Amino acid sequence: MHQISTAKTFWLFFIPACIAVALIPLFTSSEYTLRVSALVIFWIGMSGCWNIMSGYTGYIDFGPVVYFGIGSYTTAICMTRFGALFLPSAILSGVVSALIALPIGIPTLRLRGAYFAIATFAFAETMKQVALEFDRTFGVKFFEGSHGITLPISGHDNMFFFYCVFAVTLAIVLVHYAIEHSKFGYGLKAIHEAEASAEIAGVNTTGVKLRAYVTSAFFLGILGGIEAYWITYITPADAFSVQKTVQMVIMTLLGGMGTFLGPIVGASFFTLLSEVLGTKFVEYYLIMVGAVIIGIILVLPSGIIGTLKARKGIRFI
Amino acid sequence: MTILECKNVSKNFGALAAVQAVSFTLNRGEILGMIGPNGAGKTTLFNCIVGIHPPSNGRVILDGTDIAGFKPYTICRMGLAKTSQIMEPFRTMSVFENVLIGALHGGQMSMKEARTETDRVIGFVGLTQHSHKPSAAISVPARRRLELARALATGAKVLLLDENMAGLNPFEIDEALELLRKIRDSGKSIVVVEHIMRAVMGISDRLIVLNYGAKIAEGTPEVVANNEDVIEAYLGRKAS
Numbered sequence: 001m002h003q004i005s006t007a008k009t010f011w012l013f014f015i016p017a018c019i020a021v022a023l024i025p026l027f028t029s030s031e032y033t034l035r036v037s038a039l040v041i042f043w044i045g046m047s048g049c050w051n052i053m054s055g056y057t058g059y060i061d062f063g064p065v066v067y068f069g070i071g072s073y074t075t076a077i078c079m080t081r082f083g084a085l086f087l088p089s090a091i092l093s094g095v096v097s098a099l100i101a102l103p104i105g106i107p108t109l110r111l112r113g114a115y116f117a118i119a120t121f122a123f124a125e126t127m128k129q130v131a132l133e134f135d136r137t138f139g140v141k142f143f144e145g146s147h148g149i150t151l152p153i154s155g156h157d158n159m160f161f162f163y164c165v166f167a168v169t170l171a172i173v174l175v176h177y178a179i180e181h182s183k184f185g186y187g188l189k190a191i192h193e194a195e196a197s198a199e200i201a202g203v204n205t206t207g208v209k210l211r212a213y214v215t216s217a218f219f220l221g222i223l224g225g226i227e228a229y230w231i232t233y234i235t236p237a238d239a240f241s242v243q244k245t246v247q248m249v250i251m252t253l254l255g256g257m258g259t260f261l262g263p264i265v266g267a268s269f270f271t272l273l274s275e276v277l278g279t280k281f282v283e284y285y286l287i288m289v290g291a292v293i294i295g296i297i298l299v300l301p302s303g304i305i306g307t308l309k310a311r312k313g314i315r316f317i
Numbered sequence: 318m319t320i321l322e323c324k325n326v327s328k329n330f331g332a333l334a335a336v337q338a339v340s341f342t343l344n345r346g347e348i349l350g351m352i353g354p355n356g357a358g359k360t361t362l363f364n365c366i367v368g369i370h371p372p373s374n375g376r377v378i379l380d381g382t383d384i385a386g387f388k389p390y391t392i393c394r395m396g397l398a399k400t401s402q403i404m405e406p407f408r409t410m411s412v413f414e415n416v417l418i419g420a421l422h423g424g425q426m427s428m429k430e431a432r433t434e435t436d437r438v439i440g441f442v443g444l445t446q447h448s449h450k451p452s453a454a455i456s457v458p459a460r461r462r463l464e465l466a467r468a469l470a471t472g473a474k475v476l477l478l479d480e481n482m483a484g485l486n487p488f489e490i491d492e493a494l495e496l497l498r499k500i501r502d503s504g505k506s507i508v509v510v511e512h513i514m515r516a517v518m519g520i521s522d523r524l525i526v527l528n529y530g531a532k533i534a535e536g537t538p539e540v541v542a543n544n545e546d547v548i549e550a551y552l553g554r555k556a557s
Contacts, residue, residue: 181428183428187421190410190418190422193407194405194408196405197401197405197406197407197467199388199390199393200389200393200398201398201418201419201423201467201468201471202390202393202394202418202419202422202423203423205390
């Protein structure tokens with residue numbers, strides 16, 4: 001009974017919240033508000049992807065940006081070389097990222113702790129170098145090296161991209177919901193708590209981790225595709241930037257790893273904080289953002305939501 | 318009759334032969350005690366059987382299937398569950414969720430079936446009043462029961478219990494023995510590793526004794542207790 005009532009309460013809050021967010025573009029005439037809202041939603045999706053894999057299992061992935069980059073390049077190449085439409089390209093980006101994540105995940109997910117972080121980080125850097133040097137090495141014109149690729153100018157407005165990222169992020173959030181209530185989710189959490197116990201309790205640990213890793217890569221690929229088309233210009237340094245990884249990690253840590261609301265709270269807080277401080281204190285805002293992050297981590301080591309959950313014993317956040 | 322059989326199971330870690338050609342059988346509905354001094358290879362043998370360390374040699378036959386070299390989760394799903402000497406519950410999860418994972422993953426049940434089964438098993442081991450507490454917040458005897466419940470929820474036919482009574486006082490041991498008999502009577506077959514002689518002698522139908530990785534004796538508790546090799550392994554050689 002307890003379970004059912006929490007689920008009902010959840011939908012009671014969740015559905016109106018989604019509708020409210022979905023209506024933002026209709027109630028604002030300011031392109032800036034729209035753009036910032038889309039950015040917040042984009043980062044909720046990004047950090048959500050990291051949370052699905054690393055937040056729930058405790059395996060710190062330090063190279064998730066690689067699937068974002070692969071997605072950006074897939075969309076860019078499909079649209080410029082093959083004249084494909086945007087939406088199919090973006091979906092294909094997700095599929096390509098997932099297909100690459102599968103053979104990468106199988107060996108790397110056997111590694112634990114820092115070794116997994118190093119391996120994933122190394123893979124991201126490797127792919128950045130491939131995108132940079134492939135053309136020069138093989139004398140072809142494919143990734144365009146450090147020149148980057150310019151995508152066709154979309155003619156779509158911010159509202160279009162707002163709904164694109166909204167749809168993907170909504171899907172990512174629903175995956176979180178499924179994780180909180182499913183066999184798969186309990187498998188992930190069991191791995192986080194005690195992997196050896198999970199294995200002898202019948203959890204196919206490698207299989208469960210791989211599913212989380214591939215799911216996360218799929219959504220990152222789509223988000224990469226959307227961003228590429230949105231900003232219309234990608235370079236290896238941007239698409240595979242370690243900065244993106246760091247932001248995903250920090251946002252999830254601020255919100256709370258392995259919690260449903262963690263990425264939502266963490267990404268909203270961080271993006272808005274950077275935005276507000278960035279407009280007021282153009283030169284010093286990064287110092288201030290850094291100080292706030294350190295402060296929160298010192299006071300709330302398990303993140304905003306993680307701490308609430310532990311103190312109040314609130315389920316489902 | 319036989320539900321689990323080990324045939325010449327060996328495990329080497331480099332030059333160290335931790336388990337040397339151990340063979341034994343476990344009959345349906347039996348409680349088999351396994352004893353031996355520290356470092357005799359009892360835990361390693363268990364780990365070989367459940368697939369944590371695949372055996373270097375030999376066969377492990379569960380209900381007619383050779384499972385040596387299978388992954389632990391596969392072995393668990395085939396009906397063989399282990400509890401660990403060092404308790405490793407999923408600490409931030411409730412007792413209910415700990416057991417639920419056994420039912421969902423080990424028992425391959427749907428969420429609905431698993432919830433019902435979890436409630437039943439928690440009631441069976443007597444943890445109902447702790448069901449919604451975090452597993453880190455319950456006492457040692459309760460945590461020992463939780464380990465049992467998680468193993469039972471997987472639907473295992475055979476349980477391997479590695480020092481499931483360590484850290485219990487005499488009164489709690491009696492309760493634990495009572496529970497073990499109840500589990501056996503519900504149709505399970507059990508191998509028990511235990512250092513507490515009163516417990517293991519009282520509950521086992523048969524005993525096997527390991528020393529330096531090899532089996533040195535087998536039989537009823539009385540026979541084993543009077544075996545010269547066993548006395549020597551535990552107490553040393555008689556001065557002549």
